[in-house]
Structures are given as C-alpha cells and as structure tokens.
Amino acid sequence: MSTSTSRPAGLPHFAVAGIGAGPANLSFAALAEGTVPGAVALFDRRGSHAWHPELMHPGARLQTSWVKDLVTLVDPRNRFSFLNYLVTTGRIYAFLNAQFEAIPRLEYDRYLAWASGELGTIRYGVDITAISFDGVFVLGSGDRPVATADHLVLGLGTRPYVPDCFELPGPHGVLLAEELTGHFTGCRPGPHETAVVIGGGQTGAEAVLSLLRLGLREIRWIGRRPWFAPMDDSPPANDFYRPAYVRHFQSLPAHVRDSVATNQILTSDGVSMATLQELYQVNYEIRLAEGRSPVMMLPGRDVVGAVERQGSVVLRCRRLGGGQEQHSARHVVLATGRRPAPLPLDPELLDLAPGEEPVIEADYSLRWKHGDTNRIFAQNRAQSSHGVVDPNLSLLSVRSAVIINSLLDRSVFSIRDEQVHTLWA
Numbered sequence: 303m304s305t306s307t308s309r310p311a312g313l314p315h316f317a318v319a320g321i322g323a324g325p326a327n328l329s330f331a332a333l334a335e336g337t338v339p340g341a342v343a344l345f346d347r348r349g350s351h352a353w354h355p356e357l358m359h360p361g362a363r364l365q366t367s368w369v370k371d372l373v374t375l376v377d378p379r380n381r382f383s384f385l386n387y388l389v390t391t392g393r394i395y396a397f398l399n400a401q402f403e404a405i406p407r408l409e410y411d412r413y414l415a416w417a418s419g420e421l422g423t424i425r426y427g428v429d430i431t432a433i434s435f436d437g438v439f440v441l442g443s444g445d446r447p448v449a450t451a452d453h454l455v456l457g458l459g460t461r462p463y464v465p466d467c468f469e470l471p472g473p474h475g476v477l478l479a480e481e482l483t484g485h486f487t488g489c490r491p492g493p494h495e496t497a498v499v500i501g502g503g504q505t506g507a508e509a510v511l512s513l514l515r516l517g518l519r520e521i522r523w524i525g526r527r528p529w530f531a532p533m534d535d536s537p538p539a540n541d542f543y544r545p546a547y548v549r550h551f552q553s554l555p556a557h558v559r560d561s562v563a564t565n566q567i568l569t570s571d572g573v574s575m576a577t578l579q580e581l582y583q584v585n586y587e588i589r590l591a592e593g594r595s596p597v598m599m600l601p602g603r604d605v606v607g608a609v610e611r612q613g614s615v616v617l618r619c620r621r622l623g624g625g626q627e628q629h630s631a632r633h634v635v636l637a638t639g640r641r642p643a644p645l646p647l648d649p650e651l652l653d654l655a656p657g658e659e660p661v662i663e664a665d666y667s668l669r670w671k672h673g674d675t676n677r678i679f680a681q682n683r684a685q686s687s688h689g690v691v692d693p694n695l696s697l698l699s700v701r702s703a704v705i706i707n708s709l710l711d712r713s714v715f716s717i718r719d720e721q722v723h724t725l726w727a
C-alpha cells in the first residue's frame with residue numbers, strides 16, 4: 303500500500319476513506335482495524351447510523367444467516383462478530399431462547415449500530431458530493447473540501463429504481479415503498495381506499511402486508527414474473543453464495559455472465575417463504591372474518607403506463623399471455639427494485655460516458671490511470687462481474703478481505719472454501 307506525500311493543507315488526511323457506512327463499508331472498517339496501517343475513516347450522509355430505516359417493518363426478518371456477519375467468515379475471532387455483539391450487550395441467552403430461524407431485521411440493525419459505535423471512525427452528516435484527484439483524493443461535500451485520502455472504498459449502496467412511466471413529475475398518489483409509512487402518518491386510510499403495489503419481490507410483499515396492517519381492504523399486488531416466486535434458499539442455490547462459485551463466475555466469458563446471473567435471480571430476489579405464507583394466511587383469515595379477500599394477486603403483468611384520472615392513478619399493464627388491461631387505485635406503491643447509487647467521482651477520473659458503469663476488477667478495484675498508487679475499490683456494484691452474491695450480505699466479509707489483501711498486496715486474510723462438491727459449467 304503506497305501513500306502520497308503532496309496534500310492540500312489544512313484538511314484531515316486518511317490512508318483510506320470509505321464513502322458510505324452501510325454494512326459493506328462497516329465490514330471493511332471492522333476488518334481494517336489492526337490490519338490496515340494509517341487512519342481509516344468512513345463518511346455517511348445520514349446524521350447517525352440507520353439501516354434501511356424506512357423499510358424496517360414489524361416482524362421483518364433477515365434473509366441471511368447471522369453467521370454471515372461483518373467479519374466471521376474470514377476472521378471469526380474479530381471483535382466485531384455478531385456473537386461478540388450478543389455477548390457484550392447481554393442478550394445472548396434471551397436471543398438463544400427465542401430460537402429464531404431467521405433473525406429480526408431490527409436485530410441486524412442494532413448489531414450494525416453497535417459495530418458503528420465501537421468503530422468510532424465514522425463521520426456522520428457528511429454527504430460526499432464530489433471526489434477529485436490532486437496527488438491524493440480530495441473529498442468534497444457541497445462546495446467545500448472536507449478531507450483527503452490516499453485510497454477510496456466506495457460503499458454507496460443502492461437507491462430505488464423508478465420505471466420510466468413513473469418518472470417525475472409522475473401522477474399524484476404514486477409513492478416509493480420507502481415512503482409508505484410516512485405517507486399515512488397522521489391520516490389513517492379508510493378500508494375502502496384502493497391501493498396497488500407494483501413489484502413482486504420482498505419489498506413488494508412487505509408493502510402489501512403494511513397496507514393490510516394500516517387497515518386497507520382493497521389491495522392489488524402486481525408482479526412481472528408469472529407467479530409471486532419464493533426465494534430459493536436450497537443448498538444448491540446457496541452454492542452460488544460461496545467464494546468458490548464467485549471464482550468460477552469470474553472465469554466465465556463476459557457475454558454469458560449476465561444470463562447466468564439472471565437465471566439465478568430467485569436465489570436473491572424471491573420473496574421469503576415465511577412472508578408469502580403470512581400474506582396468504584392473512585388474506586384467508588380476513589376473508590373468513592369479513593367475507594372478502596383484501597388482496598388480489600396479479601402476477602404476469604408489466605406496467606407500461608400511468609396517468610392520473612379523477613383522483614386515481616390508472617395503470618396500463620401488458621399481460622404475459624398477451625393483451626393489455628387497466629387497474630386504477632388511489633395509492634400506487636412502487637417496489638420496483640434498486641440500482642447502484644451514482645458515483646460522486648469527478649467524471650475525468652474514470653473517463654466514463656454518462657450512465658456508463660466502471661470496469662470492476664476481480665479484487666473490486668476500479669480501472670483508472672493512477673490505480674497503481676491510489677486505489678479505488680467499489681462494493682456492491684459488481685453483479686455483472688462477480689455474480690448474484692454481490693448486492694447481498696452473504697459474502698460481505700469475504701469481499702472486504704479481498705479488498706484488504708489487494709490494498710496491502712499480501713494475504714492478510716486467507717479465504718478458504720474447500721469441499722466443493724459441484725462442478726459448475
């Protein structure tokens with residue numbers, strides 16, 4: 303790891319600056335402690351720690367084993383393990399006796415908050431809006447520089463994807479799943495207000511359940527796939543979430559990787575079986591009590607148009623079996639997926655065309671002209687080169703370990719994945 307000498311005066315300087323303090327960069331900072339020489343700092347635009355707070359629905363569960371925490375898969379003795387969190391916060395016995403099959407999402411958030419506090423290297427309330435290079439990286443927030451760094455680790459996360467037909471200024475009454483709770487705060491909807499949820503994944507299913515909890519009884523759930531598919535959590539599906547498979551995926555020709563990843567998408571983007579069961583059971587029980595099912599399932603529809611008409615949003619849908627149909631509702635909730643957040647890098651750094659994604663190497667570094675001396679790593683934006691695992695929590699610690707090994711140019715962490723019984727083609 304090399305460090306630069308010429309630095310703009312008066313700014314705090316770090317060996318490594320991590321932009322974003324979500325799970326990806328928390329994992330990096332946790333493993334960097336004691337291994338990466340010089341100061342490591344994380345910057346986050348949020349005022350304090352929070353993990354997808356707008357989607358923290360009651361009862362929501364993590365879709366990943368807690369063993370796959372910030373550090374354990376590569377460094378089980380690290381002080382930032384989930385087990386250490388349980389022990390040092392005094393909840394280990396209560397946690398064990400609760401016998402969770404999948405832990406509450408809220409518990410994972412509490413764990414991240416604990417790790418963030420223990421790290422003590424996070425600068426909250428700093429939105430990094432521009433990063434330029436002048437012998438060192440100069441991090442800017444608004445119109446002022448705030449820090450310099452020799453190396454960068456970008457952990458910017460994702461933001462909701464809005465289909466073209468809803469681009470702002472879209473019809474009134476359309477909201478993101480993230481806005482649902484706030485939307486109804488202080489104005490509880492009547493049971494006969496109508497709502498459509500668009501998006502057949504976990505966020506869509508949770509939005510439907512939230513609307514039911516709010517008392518709505520006229521809900522339509524639209525998904526593009528032919529059915530509301532559960533997440534495949536089987537052993538062969540989980541094989542895609544191990545380092546050996548990531549290596550295999552990287553060895554595939556670039557032109558086949560996208561279709562391979564697309565075929566595996568239900569191992570990541572399907573709905574948790576427990577959520578689907580809850581939804582079907584609530585729908586059934588409300589029909590028992592009230593004589594009418596509150597949720598109509600509408601799979602196999604692609605929403606291609608949206609207009610506002612007399613206080614409702616009218617949706618035009620293309621049907622999988624051919625033809626079109628319309629659905630209208632007072633509220634339309636978008637749960638239509640997420641895309642990587644925009645890079646705050648000065649355009650000349652990477653020389654990319656607008657909207658173009660940078661090339662991400664096997665070690666998660668970005669190709670750029672001073673990449674030999676000043677490294678830029680990117681977390682959670684390498685699905686096309688590293689496979690379906692990349693946007694997930696499963697191999698967070700492995701990805702951070704690969705980055706640290708590359709940054710220090712030696713094998714600080716050994717990544718062992720033996721006993722592979724599958725020969726992928």
Ligand SMILES: Cc1cc2nc3c(=O)[nH]c(=O)nc-3n(C[C@H](O)[C@H](O)[C@H](O)COP(=O)(O)OP(=O)(O)OC[C@H]3O[C@@H](n4cnc5c(N)ncnc54)[C@H](O)[C@@H]3O)c2cc1C
Pocket residue numbers: 321322323324325326327345346347348353354357363364365366428429430431457458459460643646681682693694695696
């Ligand atoms: C509701 C929900 C539940 C999920 N549950 C699971 C699960 O159970 N299992 C699983 O494997 N995956 C899950 N995922 C997918 C994924 O693992 C998470 O989105 C995860 O949080 C990604 O981590 P991250 O650190 O890359 O991004 P994020 O958690 O999004 O963190 C990025 C951080 O960067 C900050 N930031 C961004 N840009 C800037 C900037 N320019 N300057 C300063 N700060 C910035 C943001 O404020 C944010 O705090 C879930 C996703 C969602 C939305």
